[in-house]
Amino acid sequence: MASTHTSPRDVVFPPGRQALYEKNRYSPAIRSNGFLFVSGQVGSRPDGSPEPDYQAQVRLAFDNLNAILQAAGCTFGDVIDVTVFMVDPEKHFEAAWEVVGEYWGSAPHPTLTGIGVTWLYGFQFEIKVIAKLPEGAAR
Template sequence: MTKRDVVFPPGRQALYEQNRYSPAVRANGMLFVSGQVGSREDGSREPELESEVRRAFENLNAILSAAGCTFDDVVDVTLFLVDPEGIIDTVWKVLAEFWGDAPHPTLTGVGVTWLYGFNFEIKVVAQLSKEDARG
C-alpha cells in the first residue's frame, strides 16, 4: 500500500490525530480535503452561525495554504447543512467573502440531520500545481 501524503495545517495536528482522520491527502495531482467545520483550535464550535461558517472557511483555507493552494484551485465543493432553509442565507453571505470570481467550482449541497454538533461543513477537491503535486 502506498503511504498517504497527508497535509496538516499549522497548529491543529493533535486535533486531527485525536479524531483519527487526515485533514487533506495529496493524490494524482489533486488535493482531497476532509470536511471542515467551524471549530476553534480546541475543537469547540463557534457559538454564532455566521462565525461558525466563517471559521469553517478559515480552517479550509489553512489546509489549502499548507498544500500550496488557494480557493481558486478548488474544482469541487460539497456543503453539508443542518436546517438548510434556516441557514442558507447566512452561508451564501459568508461564502461570497471566500468564493472568488467566476468560473466557480462545482457545488453540491446536502441537507443533513447531524454534524457532530455543528451546523455547517465544507468539503473540497483542489487541483495542485505541478510543484505541489509532488509534495
C-alpha cells in the same frame, strides 16, 4: 495474487491542529495524483469546540479550509469541487451564502453539491473540497 503493498498517504496538516486530527483519527487532506482531497472542515475553535455564532462558524470553517489549502500550496482558486453540508438549510442557507461570497471569489466557480443533514457533531455547517495541486506542488 493481489499485491499487499500500499503506499503511504501524503497527508497535509495545517499548522497547530495536528493533535485534533490525531485524536479523531483522520487526515485533514491527502495529496494524490495531482489533486488535494480535503476532509470536511467545520467552524471549530482551536480546542475543537464549535463556534456558536452561525455566520462566524461558517467563516471559521472557511478559515480552517484555507489553512489546509495553504499548507498544500493551494488557494481557494485551485478548488474544483465543493460539497457543503448544512443542518436546517431552509433556515440557514441565505445566512451561509452571505459568508460564502466573501471566500468564493469570482466566476468561474467550482462545482457544488449542497446537502441538508440533521447532525454534524454539534456544528451547523461543513465544507469539503477537491483542489488541483499547482504545478510543482503536485505529487
